[in-house]
Every structure is written in structure tokens, then in C-alpha cells.
Amino acid sequence: MELNRRDFLKLSGTGLSAAVAFAFLPDGTVMAAPREFPLKTKVKETTTICCYCGVGCGAIVAAYGDGIIKIEGDPDHPINEGALCSKGLAMSQIHQVNGKPNQYRLTKPLYRAPNATEWEEKSWGWMIETIARRVKATRDKYWTGRASRTDAIASLGGGELDNEECYLLSKMNRALGVVYLEHCARI
Amino acid sequence: MTNHWIDIRNADCIMIIGSNAAENHPLSFKWVTRAMERGARLIHVDPRFTRTSSKADIYAPLRSGTDIAFIGGMINYILNDMEQNPENYNMEYIKQYTNAAFVVNAGFTFEDGLFGEVSDGKYTAAAKKTWKYADTETPATDPALKDPDSVFQLLKKHYSRYDVDTVCNITGTPKDIYMDVCRTFCATGQKGKAGTIMYAMGTTQHTYGTQNVRSYAILQLLLGNMGVAGGGINALRGTSNVQGSTDMCLLSHILPGYLAVPQEVDTDLETYLKRACPSTITPQGLTGDKSANWWSNYKKYVVSLLKAWYGDAATGGNDFCFNYLPKCDPSVNYTHIGMFEAMGEDKIRGLWVWGQNPASGGPNSNGEREALGNLDWLVVADIWMNETSEFWQRPGVNSPDIKTEVFVLPAACSYEKEGSISNSGRWVQWRYKAVEPPGESLPDLEIMNLIMLKLKELYQADSSAPQAEAITSLDWNYGVHITADAVAREINGYDLTIGKLAESFGNLKDDGTTSSGNWLYCNMFTEADGNKAKRRNTVDSHPNQIGLYSDWTWCWPLNRRIIYNRASVDLDGVPWDKEHPVILNYNPVTKWQGDVPDGGWPPISQAKEGEKYLPFIMKPEGVARLWGYDRADGPVPEVYEPWESPLDKNLMSGTRNNPCAFIGKYRNEHSSSDRYPYVGTTYRCTEHWQTGIMTRSLPWLVELMPEMYVEMDEELAAEKGIKSGDSVIVSNARGEIKAVAVVTRRFQPLKVGGKDIHHIGILNHWGYSGMAKGDSGNILTPHVGDANTTIPEYKTFLCNVRSAR
Numbered sequence: 001m002e003l004n005r006r007d008f009l010k011l012s013g014t015g016l017s018a019a020v021a022f023a024f025l026p027d028g029t030v031m032a033a034p035r036e037f038p039l040k041t042k043v044k045e046t047t048t049i050c051c052y053c054g055v056g057c058g059a060i061v062a063a064y065g066d067g068i069i070k071i072e073g074d075p076d077h078p079i080n081e082g083a084l085c086s087k088g089l090a091m092s093q094i095h096q097v098n099g100k101p102n103q104y105r106l107t108k109p110l111y112r113a114p115n116a117t118e119w120e121e122k123s124w125g126w127m128i129e130t131i132a133r134r135v136k137a138t139r140d141k142y143w144t145g146r147a148s149r150t151d152a153i154a155s156l157g158g159g160e161l162d163n164e165e166c167y168l169l170s171k172m173n174r175a176l177g178v179v180y181l182e183h184c185a186r187i
Numbered sequence: 188m189t190n191h192w193i194d195i196r197n198a199d200c201i202m203i204i205g206s207n208a209a210e211n212h213p214l215s216f217k218w219v220t221r222a223m224e225r226g227a228r229l230i231h232v233d234p235r236f237t238r239t240s241s242k243a244d245i246y247a248p249l250r251s252g253t254d255i256a257f258i259g260g261m262i263n264y265i266l267n268d269m270e271q272n273p274e275n276y277n278m279e280y281i282k283q284y285t286n287a288a289f290v291v292n293a294g295f296t297f298e299d300g301l302f303g304e305v306s307d308g309k310y311t312a313a314a315k316k317t318w319k320y321a322d323t324e325t326p327a328t329d330p331a332l333k334d335p336d337s338v339f340q341l342l343k344k345h346y347s348r349y350d351v352d353t354v355c356n357i358t359g360t361p362k363d364i365y366m367d368v369c370r371t372f373c374a375t376g377q378k379g380k381a382g383t384i385m386y387a388m389g390t391t392q393h394t395y396g397t398q399n400v401r402s403y404a405i406l407q408l409l410l411g412n413m414g415v416a417g418g419g420i421n422a423l424r425g426t427s428n429v430q431g432s433t434d435m436c437l438l439s440h441i442l443p444g445y446l447a448v449p450q451e452v453d454t455d456l457e458t459y460l461k462r463a464c465p466s467t468i469t470p471q472g473l474t475g476d477k478s479a480n481w482w483s484n485y486k487k488y489v490v491s492l493l494k495a496w497y498g499d500a501a502t503g504g505n506d507f508c509f510n511y512l513p514k515c516d517p518s519v520n521y522t523h524i525g526m527f528e529a530m531g532e533d534k535i536r537g538l539w540v541w542g543q544n545p546a547s548g549g550p551n552s553n554g555e556r557e558a559l560g561n562l563d564w565l566v567v568a569d570i571w572m573n574e575t576s577e578f579w580q581r582p583g584v585n586s587p588d589i590k591t592e593v594f595v596l597p598a599a600c601s602y603e604k605e606g607s608i609s610n611s612g613r614w615v616q617w618r619y620k621a622v623e624p625p626g627e628s629l630p631d632l633e634i635m636n637l638i639m640l641k642l643k644e645l646y647q648a649d650s651s652a653p654q655a656e657a658i659t660s661l662d663w664n665y666g667v668h669i670t671a672d673a674v675a676r677e678i679n680g681y682d683l684t685i686g687k688l689a690e691s692f693g694n695l696k697d698d699g700t701t702s703s704g705n706w707l708y709c710n711m712f713t714e715a716d717g718n719k720a721k722r723r724n725t726v727d728s729h730p731n732q733i734g735l736y737s738d739w740t741w742c743w744p745l746n747r748r749i750i751y752n753r754a755s756v757d758l759d760g761v762p763w764d765k766e767h768p769v770i771l772n773y774n775p776v777t778k779w780q781g782d783v784p785d786g787g788w789p790p791i792s793q794a795k796e797g798e799k800y801l802p803f804i805m806k807p808e809g810v811a812r813l814w815g816y817d818r819a820d821g822p823v824p825e826v827y828e829p830w831e832s833p834l835d836k837n838l839m840s841g842t843r844n845n846p847c848a849f850i851g852k853y854r855n856e857h858s859s860s861d862r863y864p865y866v867g868t869t870y871r872c873t874e875h876w877q878t879g880i881m882t883r884s885l886p887w888l889v890e891l892m893p894e895m896y897v898e899m900d901e902e903l904a905a906e907k908g909i910k911s912g913d914s915v916i917v918s919n920a921r922g923e924i925k926a927v928a929v930v931t932r933r934f935q936p937l938k939v940g941g942k943d944i945h946h947i948g949i950l951n952h953w954g955y956s957g958m959a960k961g962d963s964g965n966i967l968t969p970h971v972g973d974a975n976t977t978i979p980e981y982k983t984f985l986c987n988v989r990s991a992r
Binding site for chain 1: 978
């Protein structure tokens with residue numbers, strides 16, 4: 001029986017072999033003990049699908065206790081069979097770089113007032129309230145009653161969202177009467 | 188994709204055209220390679236010799252934007268060869284499963300590149316009528332394919348003009364290579380052989396992009412390659428969930444599940460259905476005598492959607508709240524380009540953008556960036572700053588001059604939340620949350636929920652607002668902390684009489700007793716099996732193990748892995764390909780084995796009179812269309828030049844451009860061939876993606892590919908005194924960009940219409956935001972779009988190049 005690295009991790013993760021010098025597999029194979037490389041950190045593994053092109057390759061995200069993550073190809077996935085391209089392999093850097101959060105990520109809601117030259121940090125509560133008021137004012141002012149629509153609000157985006165988000169975005173925009181509803185599939 | 192990624196391994200010949208799969212969909216090549224290991228031949232058709240070409244048996248260069256000529260010549264080759272060697276083709280498939288034998292209106296005309304009269308950029312209704320069948324309800328057929336008005340004879344006449352000399356004069360392809368492509372790919376016309384086409388944006392991003400795809404469809408149908416394993420027309424799709432976002436119809440012309448958006452004339456549900464729901468067409472004289480016309484279920488899907496949106500408020504008495512849906516003006520173009528034209532004309536006041544970056548990704552970036560400054564407010568939900576959210580402080584503008592109020596909402600990345608995405612093969616796969624999003628970031632799902640809850644609150648408090656009920660009675664009860672699970676269930680839908688999840692779209696009703704947010708996704712989440720997007724069974728349970736992996740996640744529709752699969756068997760139900768059958772062994776008791784069949788009816792020859800179901804169930808006539816009379820720009824593809832072309836005239840007719848293309852007016856200067864003689868084309872590299880916003884802030888990828896570059900051939904570079912590594916300026920009437928020159932033999936001048944044509948290849952990944960910055964390729968692309976879809980003509984335009992020193 002061949003034991004790949006994932007099976008090895010599974011075994012050690014469940015503690016079956018971590019404490020002994022040798023692990024005996026069901027078919028009698030003796031495996032070198034992982035004692036020299038004990039896994040001291042609790043690892044949470046979740047599966048994901050790559051966020052780049054449309055092939056839909058599977059990957060495994062290993063999240064360690066201190067927030068460090070590693071991402072590798074999912075060997076069980078029938079399409080990519082454990083392989084990833086350069087972009088897929090770099091997916092972990094969206095979250096963190098060299099063990100620290102990627103400094104280019106947005107972490108707070110930001111607001112730029114008309115004609116201003118700087119961003120201002122704002123609370124989520126203020127942002128949601130202000131955006132909703134802008135949407136309502138625009139919709140109500142530019143309303144074509146006979147056609148139940150507003151031509152003054154437009155929406156873009158969706159190809160990078162999850163299906164559930166796309167669906168909700170469609171429901172929300174159509175309820176508001178938005179007809180300029182588009183995303184990257186068009187371009 | 189009509190098929191799916193793993194299925195590529197079943198092909199006998201693979202033609203990659205309008206795509207650089209090896210670099211842009213790298214893992215797809217695992218399956219191209221598997222096919223080649225079994226002896227399949229690989230053809231790559233592209234203006235540039237890429238890594239895809241390097242693996243191909245045949246590399247055929249063509250001038251960007253000449254697919255219709257290239258494929259048209261192949262169709263002509265087949266139609267001629269078919270007469271000499273009918274045994275090399277699947278004539279039963281062509282006669283029984285396509286509209287080849289259908290008799291077309293005798294008034295049909297084609298003269299000098301036009302299919303009748305054009306008025307104001309559109310074919311007249313009278314012209315379009317002549318494209319239809321002579322009898323539009325019960326069309327006559329001539330299975331001998333001899334009637335001069337039959338589709339087959341009309342195709343022969345049309346494509347007789349596409350002889351090899353004319354074609355190669357337009358495309359610039361060397362004749363011997365071209366003939367090799369014809370012989371190699373058309374050999375898949377044999378019964379039991381399969382050829383597949385893999386395409387991407389190189390095909391679609393033209394003013395005649397839809398007709399480029401139509402030409403592939405005609406080719407594949409004449410070769411009997413649709414519905415079979417290793418066949419199909421496979422759009423590779425460039426974004427991880429652009430399939431799902433299309434299915435959910437975040438597009439101006441459709442509602443979830445590809446239902447038509449209502450128009451102003453649709454004053455009630457019945458009027459809308461009369462316009463949108465296609466009437467069944469029953470062809471006469473074929474062995475199959477029954478068209479399923481699946482879209483006749485339209486009302487069930489619309490009513491179930493309205494029940495998902497308006498819940499108890501939607502009743503038979505109020506047309507299920509149909510009047511709340513916005514109604515479009517059919518004379519307005521609401522697509523991406525149309526939206527920015529309207530923004531440029533100051534007609535749009537607010538825009539919200541969810542994980543998209545039009546300031547870099549849209550065509551004619553200088554124009555679209557300027558149009559954003561006409562907005563009163565702009566909301567951007569993203570995980571990074573991007574060129575759109577930072578448009579007001581882009582290089583060259585004075586921020587205090589820009590009045591737009593900008594809201595930036597920090598979102599979660601793909602593994603910081605959970606939900607499903609759909610790959611190009613229609614597989615819906617669940618992603619789990621691995622880590623918390625950074626700082627105060629929230630998943631888009633939660634952001635949308637919070638905004639909508641606030642809007643409901645504001646409208647509850649203001650009953651005088653126009654049509655406030657469309658918002659106050661919207662069924663939006665996800666709580667403060669919405670879950671993807673709850674929304675996935677809503678999308679699947681319910682049997683409302685018992686409050687249980689609906690089992691399949693076959694059970695949806697038009698009387699308000701069922702709900703479904705998207706009928707195509709009904710069956711993904713069932714009471715018996717739970718959320719099937721989470722399934723991880725790696726066993727290929729198909730009797731011949733053709734690579735379906737039907738228990739790995741789930742795919743729409745109904746977990747059917749290869750669509751149109753009833754065309755993979757003959758009239759007796761026997762698979763054309765014995766080695767790779769898709770569906771097989773029909774028996775009245777046990778039914779079909781293999782993939783989920785496209786309708787479970789018996790084989791045509793075993794069924795009773797009047798119940799002999801034709802295989803293409805989504806078409807009202809039950810067969811596939813060689814003759815596509817519903818398109819805006821003609822029933823059959825015809826060669827036109829791009830909006831900006833290096834040629835003064837169309838070498839095929841007196842009509843230079845697609846007469847129905849959408850031409851933008853806002854800041855969309857036309858580049859003339861005397862000042863800008865070279866063909867510009869945009870594309871990607873492996874290490875970056877789309878506008879680069881998801882890759883240009885990842886140090887590993889930036890180290891691999893640090894700068895914006897453009898590629899050109901050695902002759903052009905020598906003429907301009909440019910060497911590899913030089914800084915160059917590429918310019919046209921709309922703007923100019925700076926980039927590093929890559930002088931390469933991957934591009935070669937092509938001989939077209941007696942002159943040498945040079946291409947300049949331009950990356951589209953760069954911009955002024957993020958860690959690694961550079962000029963955006965889309966500064967050069969035009970604001971013009973395809974006649975049917977308005978997809979921009981990113982792939983062919985004119986430009987010039989000079990050294991930046």
C-alpha cells in the first residue's frame with residue numbers, strides 16, 4: 001500500500017501514529033514514525049475551488065491555529081487530480097503574505113466625499129444607512145412608473161461571487177427596478 | 188460547455204480556436220494531453236504561436252477576427268466532400284437531428300453580404316421573416332436534401348463562395364496548413380468519431396462574435412459532433428463563477444434561469460408569456476415526429492421564480508406580482524457598453540459594483556473612467572482597492588474636480604466565506620470557509636442582506652414612494668446573519684403545499700404551489716440527498732467509465748453531464764460511438780443507462796406514432812439549427828471586417844462591417860489604417876488574471892510576471908528600431924500605453940489581400956491600483972460591440988507602436 005502525504009497527515013492528525021515509533025498499516029506495512037516531525041499545531045482542513053479561471057480545480061486550505069494558511073491542490077478532485085497552476089498555487093497570498101495579512105487587502109469601510117482628496121474610515125452602520133438612502137433617493141426620483149423601473153441606477157459584478165450571492169444580487173436589483181444590470185460575462 | 192473538462196479526453200480531434208488553453212486554463216490541458224496519449228490530434232488556430240500551439244499537431248495562424256472565413260472554408264470543404272464521400276459522414280444525424288432538410292421561405296435573399304434590407308442598423312421585420320421556414324408551424328422537410336430552398340442547399344450555395352483561395356487570402360493562413368486542418372478535423376465526421384472545439388474570448392470578442400460561435404455550431408452539427416462524448420462546443424470561460432453568474436442572469440436581458448426580461452409591452456403575465464414562450468414547431472417528414480419544446484414550461488418557471496421572490500404576496504389573483512418586475516424599453520441597449528454610453532451622457536446617477544473592475548476591464552478605459560465621474564454615487568464592494576474605486580485619484584486627474592461620492596465596502600475572499608460556484612462544465616461545487624476575513628470585511632452575501640434590510644425599513648416608513656410594495660413585500664427573511672445554505676435552498680425551491688424542497692424542475696407548477704429561484708438549479712438541494720454541491724464521490728459510475736463522475740458534486744440540468752445526449756444514439760437508440768457511449772441500453776422497464784438522458788423517452792424507432800421525441804429538446808422544432816434564423820445579423824455567418832481593419836474593403840463582398848454591430852458614440856474615436864496600420868489584440872498570461880486586481884498584489888505572481896508587456900514580430904520591430912526589453916508606446920485614436928517590448932517569432936507577418944499584416948499583442952492585466960502597476964491594455968480597445976450580445980471587440984483593433992526613448 002502506498003501512503004501519500006495526505007494519508008500520512010490524516011493518520012497523524014487523528015493521533016494514531018503520532019505517539020509511537022512505528023505505525024503499522026492494515027496490510028502490515030511498517031511506516032517510519034512521524035515522531036521526528038510531530039504536528040504540534042492543530043490544523044483545520046477545508047476544501048475549496050480555485051477562484052481564478054472556470055476549470056473549477058479543487059484545493060485544500062490548511063488553516064493552522066495561529067491563522068497561517070497553506071493551500072495545495074486537492075488530490076481527490078477528479079478534474080485537477082491534485083495539480084494547480086501558478087495562480088491557484090498562489091491563492092493563499094490573497095489572505096496572507098509571509099505569515100502576515102496581505103497588506104493590500106481592504107479591512108475597513110472607506111468613504112470619499114464629493115470632490116474630496118482623501119478617504120475617510122466609516123462604520124458599517126453609517127455606510128449601510130447612507131448607501132440605502134442614496135439608493136432610495138435616486139430610485140424614487142428617477143422612476144418610470146409605467147415600466148416599474150429606474151434608469152438611474154446601474155449594477156455591475158457577479159462572476160467572482162458565489163451563486164447564492166449572484167442570485168441575491170439579481171433579486172435585490174430587480175426588486176428595486178434596476179434594468180442596467182450587467183457583469184463580466186458580457187465583456 | 189455542452190460537455191465538461193474531463194470529457195475532452197474522449198475526443199479524437201481537438202480544435203482549440205480563439206483560446207490559449209495551455210496558458211489560460213492550464214489544468215484543462217491535463218485532459219487534452221490524455222486525449223493525445225490515446226492518439227487524438229490537436230489543432231490550434233490563433234494569430235500567435237503560444238504554448239498551446241507548441242503542443243499541437245497542427246498550428247494554423249490566422250489574422251485576428253477572421254474565424255468566419257476560416258470555419259466557412261471548412262464547412263465548404265465538408266459540403267463538397269459529403270457529395271463525393273457520404274459514407275464518411277453521419278448523414279442520418281444530419282437529416283434527422285438538424286434542420287438541414289427543412290424548407291426555408293422562398294423569399295430568402297442574400298446579396299453582396301446582406302440578408303435583405305437593413306434600416307437604422309437593423310434588419311427589417313420583412314427581411315427577418317424571409318429567414319424563417321416556409322411553414323413556421325409545421326415545416327416541410329426534404330430528407331433527400333435536394334430541394335433548392337432546403338437549409339442544406341442554401342448552405343451549399345452560401346458556402347460555395349468560401350473556396351480555399353478566398354479564405355486564405357482573408358485569414359492569411361498558408362494554404363497547405365489550412366487544407367491539413369480541413370482534412371484532420373473533418374475526419375471526425377465519421378460515425379463513432381468525435382471532435383471537440385475549445386474556444387474562449389478570442390472567438391466572442393468581435394462585432395460578429397455570436398456568428399463566430401454559430402459557425403462552430405454549423406461545423407460541429409455537420410460532423411455529428413454535438414451530444415456525443417469527446418464532442419461539443421466548449422466555452423472555456425475565464426472566471427471561476429462566470430457560468431453561475433450567467434445562470435443567475437446578472438445580465439440586462441434575462442432573469443434567473445434564462446427567462447426573458449419583461450418589456451414595456453408586457454402589461455401582464457399572459458402577454459409576457461405570449462411573447463417570451465416559444466410555440467412548438469412540428470416538422471413534417473422526419474422519422475421523429477414530436478418536439479418536446481422544453482420551453483413550453485416557461486410559465487411554471489416564471490411563476491416559481493415570482494413565488495421565490497414575493498412569497499405569499501404572489502397570488503394567482505395579482506398575476507404573482509408580475510407587475511413588480513422592471514420592464515425594459517427594447518430600443519435601449521442596457522448592456523455593459525450601453526450602460527457606459529448612458530453614463531457618459533449623464534443619464535445614470537448611481538452605480539454599485541460587486542467584485543468587478545470596469546475602469547480597467549471595460550473597453551475604451553479612458554472613456555469609461557471619465558464616465559464614472561458623471562455619477563453622483565459609486566459603491567464598490569471588493570477585497571482590494573481597484574482602478575474603479577480609485578478612479579477619482581487616477582493619474583492625470585485633479586481629484587477636487589470629481590464630484591462622485593465613493594463608498595468602498597471590504598469583502599471576503601473565496602475561502603473566507605462559504606457558498607457554491609459553477610465551473611464551465613456546469614458542475615456546481617461547494618466551497619467552505621477556512622479562515623475569517625481580515626479586519627471588518629464581510630462576505631458580499633451579508634453586505635447585500637444588510638443593505639436590503641435597511642432599504643426595506645426605509646420603504647416601510649415611506650408608503651408614498653413609487654411602487655414601495657415591490658420592496659416591502661419582497662420575500663427577504665434571512666435574518667441579520669444570512670447563510671448561503673438558506674439561499675441555496677431558495678434557489679432550488681420548494682413544494683409549498685408540503686413545505687419540502689422540490690425534487691426537480693419536472694415538478695414545478697404554474698399555479699403558485701411551488702417556488703424556485705432558478706429552475707435550472709432545481710434538484711441540487713433535495714430532502715433525500717441534501718446539498719449535492721457538497722458530494723465528493725470519486726467513483727465514475729458510468730458503465731463505460733467515460734469520465735462523467737456523476738456523483739462528484741452536481742451539475743445542471745438534473746446532473747446531466749453531457750447535454751443534447753439523445754443525439755449520441757441513432758434512431759434505434761444505439762450509440763454512434765460504441766467505445767464512449769453517453770446513454771445506452773434502453774429497455775422499457777429499466778430505461779436508459781449512463782448519463783441522465785435529455786428526456787427519458789424511448790429511442791425514436793421504438794416509440795409510438797406521435798411520441799417519437801426529437802433530440803434537441805430546447806429548440807421548438809426539436810432539432811439543432813444549422814440555419815439560425817433568430818439572430819439579429821442573419822441566419823448564417825458571413826464574413827465582415829472588424830470595426831477597425833487594416834483592409835480598405837471586405838474581400839468577400841461590398842459590405843465592409845457587420846451592419847448590425849453596436850457602435851458607441853461616447854469618446855469612441857475611430858483609428859484609421861493609414862495612421863494606425865497594425866492589428867492590436869489583447870490577451871492574458873498565466874500568472875495574471877483579468878484586470879490583474881486578483882493577482883497584481885500577490886508577491887509570488889508579481890515576481891513571476893512583474894511588468895506590462897506587448898509582443899510583436901521581428902520584422903515590425905526591426906522596421907521600428909525596437910529591441911526586446913525596450914520601453915515602447917502603443918497608441919491609437921483613443922489613447923496610448925507604455926509597455927516593455929517582447930520581440931518574438933511567436934508572431935509572424937501574415938499575407939492578407941496581397942499585403943503583410945502585423946499584429947501587436949497586448950496584455951490586459953494592468954492598471955494604477957495594487958502592488959504592481961502599469962498601463963491598461965483596454966485604453967486602446969474600442970467601444971463597439973457584437974450585433975447580438977454587444978460584447979466588446981477587444982480582440983481586433985488598430986494601433987501603432989514606437990520606441991519610448
